[in-house]
Amino acid sequence: xxxxxxxxxxxxxxxxxxxxxxxxxxxxxxxxxxxxxxxxxxxxxxxxxxxxxxxxxxxxxxxxxxxxxxxxxxxxxxxxxxxxxxxxxxxxxxxxxxxxxxxxxxxxxxxxxxxxxxxxxxxxxxxxxxxxxxxxxxxxxxxxxxxxxxxxxxxxxxxxxxxxxxxxxxxxxxxxxxxxxxxxxxxxxxxxxxxxxxx
Amino acid sequence: xxxxxxxxxxxxxxxxxxxxxxxxxxxxxxxxxxxxxxxxxxxxxxxxxxxxxxxxxxxxxxxxxxxxxxxxxxxxxxxxxxxxxxxxxxxxxxxxxxxxxxxxxxxxxxxxxxxxxxxxxxxxxxxxxxxxxxxxxxxxxxxxxxxxxxxxxxxxxxxxxxxxxxxxxxxxxxxxxxxxxxxxxxxxxxxxxxxxxxx
Ligand SMILES: [Zn+2]
Ligand SMILES: [Zn+2]
Numbered sequence: 001x002x003x004x005x006x007x008x009x010x011x012x013x014x015x016x017x018x019x020x021x022x023x024x025x026x027x028x029x030x031x032x033x034x035x036x037x038x039x040x041x042x043x044x045x046x047x048x049x050x051x052x053x054x055x056x057x058x059x060x061x062x063x064x065x066x067x068x069x070x071x072x073x074x075x076x077x078x079x080x081x082x083x084x085x086x087x088x089x090x091x092x093x094x095x096x097x098x099x100x101x102x103x104x105x106x107x108x109x110x111x112x113x114x115x116x117x118x119x120x121x122x123x124x125x126x127x128x129x130x131x132x133x134x135x136x137x138x139x140x141x142x143x144x145x146x147x148x149x150x151x152x153x154x155x156x157x158x159x160x161x162x163x164x165x166x167x168x169x170x171x172x173x174x175x176x177x178x179x180x181x182x183x184x185x186x187x188x189x190x191x192x193x194x195x196x197x198x199x
Numbered sequence: 200x201x202x203x204x205x206x207x208x209x210x211x212x213x214x215x216x217x218x219x220x221x222x223x224x225x226x227x228x229x230x231x232x233x234x235x236x237x238x239x240x241x242x243x244x245x246x247x248x249x250x251x252x253x254x255x256x257x258x259x260x261x262x263x264x265x266x267x268x269x270x271x272x273x274x275x276x277x278x279x280x281x282x283x284x285x286x287x288x289x290x291x292x293x294x295x296x297x298x299x300x301x302x303x304x305x306x307x308x309x310x311x312x313x314x315x316x317x318x319x320x321x322x323x324x325x326x327x328x329x330x331x332x333x334x335x336x337x338x339x340x341x342x343x344x345x346x347x348x349x350x351x352x353x354x355x356x357x358x359x360x361x362x363x364x365x366x367x368x369x370x371x372x373x374x375x376x377x378x379x380x381x382x383x384x385x386x387x388x389x390x391x392x393x394x395x396x397x398x
Contacts, residue, residue, distance in 0.1 A: 002269040003291075006249045007262060013245035016238035018230050019223065027379070028216050030288045032246075033253055033262050039215035040250040046212035047243035050205045050228070051236045063206060063232050070201040088229050092202075 007033070059129065061122055062105040063088045071095075071103055078102070080136040084126065084155065086143055094141055101139075104129055109147040110154060118154070127158065137165040144171055206232070258328065260321055261304040262287045270294075270302055277301070279335040283325065283354065285342055288379040293340055296387040300338075303328055308346040309353060317353070326357065336364040338393055342378050343368075355396040366393040 003011065007029055014025035032040040056062065057069035064070075071077065071091065081101025083094055091103050107121045118124065130138065140155055142148035156166045171189035173182050182190075202210065206228055213224035231239040255261065256268035263269075270276065270290065280300025282293055290302050306320045317323065329337065339354055341347035355365045369392030378386070 004253065004263040004265055004268055006245075006252050006264045010245045010249040013238075013242040016231070016235055016242060017227050019226075024218065026291060027218075027288060029249070030262065030286070031217050032215070033249060034286065036215055037250045039212075040246050043212040043215060044243040044246035044250070046205075046209045047231075047239050047246070050209040050232060051239040051243070053205050054203065054232055063229065064203040065205045066203055069203055087233065089226065092225060 057105075060091075060103045060105055061107075061125060062091055062103065076100075079134050081139065082130065082133065082135045082137070083139045083141050085141050086148065086151075090141065090143075102133070102135075106142070106151070109142055109145070109151040111147055121151070123155065123158070126155070130159070130162070130164075135164055137167060140166065140168045144169075202228075256304075259290075259302045259304055260306075260324060261290055261302065275299075278333050280338065281329065281332065281334045281336070282338045282340050283351075284340045284378070285347065285350075286379075289340065289342075292379050292381065292383075292386055293390070295383045296390045298390060301332070301334075305341070305350070308341055308344070308350040310346055320350070322354065322357070325354070329358065329361070329363075334363055336366060338390075339365065339367045339396070340378065340390075342376070344375060344377070351396070365396050367396050368393050 002008070003026075010029045011022070011025045014020055014028050015022065017025075020028070050065075053065045054063050055065060057064040057072055058067050059072040060069060062069050062071070066073070078101040081099075082104060083099060083101055084104045084106065085091055085094060086106050086108050088105055091105060094103075104122075104126050106123070106126070108116065110116060110118065110121060138155075138159060140152040142152045152168055156168070159166050170193055171186065172193060173179060173186065173190045179187070201207070202225075209228045210221070210224045213219055213227050214221065216224075219227070249264075252264045253262050254264060256263040256271055257266050258271040259268060261268050261270070265272070277300040280298075281303060282298060282300055283303045283305065284290055284293060285305050285307055287304055290304060293302075303321075303325050305322070305325070307315065309315060309317065309320060337354075337358060339351040341350045351367050355367070358365050368386075368389040381389075
């Protein structure tokens with residue numbers, strides 16, 4: 001079957017969204033056209049404004065159209081704590097844990113094979129941010145992958161001379177999971193990181 | 200956590216897409232902003248053009264910005280066969296079975312409780328289309344739901360005096376489902392197993 005050109009172009013354009021394949025894109029396109037054209041136009045406008053208007057917070061480097069993002073401009077946050085993550089989505093994840101310190105958002109992780117060294121991911125800016133700040137502790141919350149570990153290790157070494165606490169989020173078994181579903185590496189970390197049960 | 204206003208508005212707007220909840224919308228918004236702003240702008244443009252430009256084919260009533268859709272304007276299709284469906288997505292589904300006749304697209308199904316009678320769903324236009332056409336057989340491919348069955352039965356009764364074959368897709372399609380969710384093989388069987396409607 002062929003859709004008319006405008007519909008076909010809309011289906012193709014929707015496929016740039018993560019997790020959206022051909023069939024999902026078709027359903028999205030036809031449903032908008034049939035049931036919610038004003039919603040479709042609002043989405044178009046929101047996309048245009050965001051793609052053209054959103055830059056990066058000058059302090060933490062997360063996505064924001066304001067020079068200072070909501071987390072950096074909030075005066076009630078703890079200026080003694082800095083959490084370092086790989087991307088803006090991770091800010092959202094850490095925020096849900098109840099953390100209310102400051103953030104620094106890297107551009108991913110060190111990846112020498114792809115030519116991504118410290119400058120490419122924003123490590124010099126992180127160093128400047130720490131020099132300007134009043135942090136007592138830097139929490140390294142890069143991803144628990146080989147590259148995330150290497151990036152955390154690199155930053156920890158860089159910060160060693162500064163005499164502040166540098167910590168890494170704990171590895172262990174995920175809450176609510178089943179032990180038999182946990183991979184061996186994770187379980188080994190969980191065993192090594194075991195603690196006395198406080199009663 | 201709070202995203203900056205433009206990002207928040209984009210996340211809200213993305214949630215009008217079918218099957219997209221808060222977390223998926225966040226991932227979509229941040230991924231577009233981080234990795235594919237030109238794709239996001241192309242999507243905005245495709246949305247605007249489609250929402251403003253797409254109307255309905257004057258012959259089959261499917262979505263199309265041209266007066267005649269690709270299916271209606273194709274001279275190689277069989278003018279003796281008409282397939283009646285509930286919506287544009289169903290045209291796509293039936294098309295995948297290899298069917299190459301003509302279509303008529305209703306606006307859903309009869310739903311007396313919602314005040315949707317024959318006029319509301321386009322039955323008079325269907326009757327005109329059949330009167331103008333040269334059809335030997337009308338295949339009723341409304342959804343295999345209670346309402347779809349009732350709609351098929353209503354149309355079959357309306358067409359009875361015309362002396363053409365009126366058939367219903369076979370119940371190879373699961374009862375209670377929606378046509379657009381049925382896999383192509385099942386639907387192909389249902390098309391092949393269609394039978395004249397006994398009144
Ligand atoms: Zn910030
Ligand atoms: Zn048409």
